[in-house]
Amino acid sequence: MGVKENYELAKKQYEQWGVNVEEALEKLKNVPISIHCWQGDDIGGFEVNKSELSGGIDVTGDYPGKATNPEELRSDLEKALSLIPGKHRINLHAIYAETNGEVVERDELEPKHFENWVNWAKENGLGLDFNPTLFSHEKAADGLTLTHPNEEIRDFWIQHCIASRKIAEYFGKELGTPALTNIWIPDGYKDIPSDRLTPRKRLKESLDKIYAVETDEQYNLDAVESKVFGIGSESYVVGSHEFYLGYALKNNKLCLMDTGHYHPTETVSNKISSMLLFSDKLALHVSRPVRWDSDHVVILDDELKEIGIEIVRNDALDKVIIGLDFFDASINRVAAWTIGTRNMIKSLLNALLIPHDKLKQLQEEGNFTDRLALMEEFKTYPFGAIWDYYCEQMNVPVRESWLSDVKKYEEDILSKRANKAEGSLPVNMG
C-alpha cells in the first residue's frame, strides 16, 4: 500500500476520537525549530584566533567531513534542511562570525560580521537566533565570565553580551522575525564553594548591566539558560535554575531550559506547565543527556514525546520557542541534524494527534482507568502513516530514504574535505 492509502486508513482511526488530522498537519507546518549550527563543526566556530573548546562541555568522536568554514557549514545545513519537513530557524553562536581574516574581539563584534548569514537566511527563508559565546576564550580560561571577581574581565563579557543582543536585533529586523538571544555561562566551581552568594550577586549585577541597554522586543527576545553542573563545575554552578527562574520572572526575560541541565530524574516536560502560568513565553534546548549532559542526538524517547504533549495540550505552540542542542562527532553530522530535528517534529505531530480534551475530561471525572487505558492504546495508533504522508506533502524524503541522500552527500562532498579520515570512506556509512 502507498503512503496516501496508509494515511487515509490511519486518519480514519484518529477521526473516531475527534482528532482533525488535516488541522494537525496545518498547525505543524507553522512550528519552527531552531536548529543549532554547532552540530556541524563540533562547536569550533570561525574565529581567527580559535581557542580549544572549554566551558565544561565536550564533543567526542572524530567522524570525518566536519565543516571547516562558513560556506561548508551553510552547505551542510542546506542539505539537512532539505531532509526535514517545514520551515525552520538556525541558531548561531558568536564564534560563527565572519571577519575576513581580521581579529575582532568578541566585545567588538558587529552586525556586519554576520551579514553573510543574514543573506543566506533570506535566500533560504530561515529565521536566525543567537548566543553570545562565553567559553573557548582566554578570558574564560578559569571558567569564570560574568561572575569573575576581576571587574575588567567581567566587563569584557558584559560588552560581548550587549554586542550579541544588537546582532540579534539586526537579525530580527532583517528577517522580519524576532531572534532569541540566549545567555549561557559556564561559571562555577569544581569543589564546594565557601561563598555561594557573592558570585550570584555579581551575575545579577552583570545581567542588569547587559539588559540596561534596550533592544526592541519586536526584533530581539532575551533568554537565560541555567545548568546544574559541568565538567569543572561539579559542585556549584552560579547560574542555577532557581537563579535564572527568579531573574527571568522579575525582569521579564525568557527562561531557557536545556533538557540536559537538570538532575537525572528531573524532567523538563514536567516544568513547562508551571512555567507557562507565570511567563508568556519560554525557550527550550532539546538535548539528550546520557548519564550526564552528554548532548547526544535527540531520539523519540518518552521524555521527548512528553515535551511535545505538554506544549500541544497546553496550547503553547506559540509560547514555547523550541531549539535543539546536541553535538555528536561520532556520526555523520548532517545525519545527526536530520535525525534529531525530524524527531522533534515527530514528537509534536504525535502530540497533535492525541484527543487531549477527552483525556483531560477523564481526569477531571476521576476516571483514571480509562485515562490510563486510552493513553496506552494511543501509543500504538498509526502515527507513522501520518508522519510519512506529512513528509511526502512537504517534499522531503519519506521514512529512512533520506539516509541515501546523506550517503551521497558524504561521498560527493564530505569525504573530499581536508579533514577526511586517512585514505578511505568512513566505516559507518561506506
Ligand SMILES: C[C@H](O)[C@H](O)[C@@H](O)C(=O)CO
Ligand atoms: C554550545 C552549548 O551547548 C550551549 O551554548 C549551551 O546552551 C549549553 O547547553 C551548555 O551546556
Ligand SMILES: [Mn+2]
Ligand atoms: Mn543548551
